[in-house]
Amino acid sequence: MLSPSDLKPCQGSKTTMPCGKKVRWTRAASGAQLAVDPAPHPDGNTAVWRDVHRVLRSRRITEDEPIAPWEKRMMPHAATCAGRPRAQTPPPPRPPRRHAPAGRLYDLLGVASTATPDDIKKAYRRLARQLHPDVNPDPEVAGRFQEIGDAYHVLSDPRLRQTYDLTGRPPRAG
Secondary structure (H helix, E strand, O other): OOOHHHEEEOOOOOOEOOOOOEEEEEEEOOOOEEEEOOOOOOOOOEEEEEOOOOOEEEEEOOOOOOOOOOOEEEOEHHHOOOOOEOOOOOOOOOOOOOOOOOOHHHHHHOOOOOOOHHHHHHHHHHHHHHHOOOOOOOHHHHHHHHHHHHHHHHHHOHHHHHHHHHHOOOOOOO
16 A cells, blocks of 8 residues: 655645655645655554555544544654754835825925914915926826825815824825
């Protein structure tokens, strides 16, 4: 049933490097590969057999399904693998901030954070006249026009402005 040609080296896992020992690779009922130690083990909890297509199969031994006479009791290699831990990879970089840093909306309009609603309105209208796409066809200016429109939307509404001043982020739309 088991032959030396079934033995392949340990490939390790997501958390450990390969230990280099020879193991038998079996196919579980779910289709996943499972490595078992090469020799039968009396304390093993995995039943291994070769199916009609000569593929090594494995399953967990339970009280409902005890080991059958044609199966060998084996130990999963993960239980005995002494692989080296994989090098810790640094965490992925944080995604870029999706919101403007505190004070950026005031800077876009060119006003202080203590500006009155009238000052904010005057600054917005002045910039809108300069940056409107009908007046200035430059594509980069169109993006800036959108930014000052968004800044004015937040800073002209007392509730949104208060939220922005407390959190440093424009409130979510919706």
